[in-house]
Amino acid sequence: MTAPxxxxxxxxxxxxxxxxxxxxxxxxxxxxxxxxxSNLVALPAFYEYYGIGDATPWLLLVLGVAIPAVIxxxxxxxxxxRPLFAxxxxxxxxxxxxxxxxxxxxxxxxxxxxxxG
Amino acid sequence: xxRPDNLDPPLQGEGDDDDEALRWAGDxxxxxxxxxxxxxxxxxQVPLEDEQxxxxxxxxxxxxxxxFVLPYLLYTVAWIFAxxxxxxxxxxxxxxxxxxxxxxxxxxxxxxxxxxxxTLTRDHRPLxxxxxxxxxxxxxxxWPFVLDLYAALQIAGNLS
Numbered sequence: 145m146t147a148p149x150x151x152x153x154x155x156x157x158x159x160x161x162x163x164x165x166x167x168x169x170x171x172x173x174x175x176x177x178x179x180x181x182s183n184l185v186a187l188p189a190f191y192e193y194y195g196i197g198d199a200t201p202w203l204l205l206v207l208g209v210a211i212p213a214v215i216x217x218x219x220x221x222x223x224x225x226r227p228l229f230a231x232x233x234x235x236x237x238x239x240x241x242x243x244x245x246x247x248x249x250x251x252x253x254x255x256x257x258x259x260x261g
Numbered sequence: 262x263x264r265p266d267n268l269d270p271p272l273q274g275e276g277d278d279d280d281e282a283l284r285w286a287g288d289x290x291x292x293x294x295x296x297x298x299x300x301x302x303x304x305x306q307v308p309l310e311d312e313q314x315x316x317x318x319x320x321x322x323x324x325x326x327x328x329f330v331l332p333y334l335l336y337t338v339a340w341i342f343a344x345x346x347x348x349x350x351x352x353x354x355x356x357x358x359x360x361x362x363x364x365x366x367x368x369x370x371x372x373x374x375x376x377x378x379x380t381l382t383r384d385h386r387p388l389x390x391x392x393x394x395x396x397x398x399x400x401x402x403x404w405p406f407v408l409d410l411y412a413a414l415q416i417a418g419n420l421s
Contacts, residue, residue, distance in 0.1 A: 175359055175362075176363070178356075178359060179349075179356075179359070179360070179363070226381075230380075230381055233377045233380065233381070234377065234381070236373060236377075237370070237373045237374050237377045239366060240366040240367065240369050240370035240373050240374075241370050241374065241400055241401060243363040243364075243366045243367045243370070244340065244366075244367045244370040244371075244400075244401050244403075245400065246363070247343070247344075247347060247363070247364075247367055247404070247405055248402065248403070248404035248405065249404075250347075250405075251343075251347075251404045251405035251408050252404055252408070255408045255412075
């Protein structure tokens, strides 16, 4: 008689859960990219239109796009090898922090914007 | 008739197998010890010195946690105020929904970071907890609130 292998199903379920969680958060992080990308596309044209094209905050615009792209893989790495709950918690905090950072970047860009007109 | 080849190998120690059966995958990660059967090896006693060290570590963790409560509370309130002054400037419903979702998560960012740090560093020494809590304060600076406050102070300074 061999000892029963306990927990194999649980490990598989955890792995499946981790993949599903990663996919769900990938979509949410992609949504977090919408505003920065639209800012990157629209804001330079807006600045040009008002004759302040030289003051386009390129660094902040690129930073806004880079934030979710960097934080998502970072959160995945941080959650590697942890239980499913911990992974989901880390990804949730990462998503919330992403939005907070993006609002911060937008506020800084607005503060640096020269007066129009 | 079963041939000797088909038979399972003889048991090497029934107690070990029983202990193995009571262990679940992931127990080690969660820091749980498997229950032991009566008569199997007793768990080693923790020396008094270790207990004192653990107690000191626990006190340090608690002190660090309490010290960070107020800054995180302030951040949460600051983000609540900051979010009031932000607007998407968009008229489309999906953009507005996404914006509101972002604002909601932003308000929750500081308490979530705090709670997650407490949960994930429960069995760690105080230093990692302090490090993560300090990092959170650096990452989650409520810039819109800070900039509004700075502008308001400048206006107040010009008026006086």
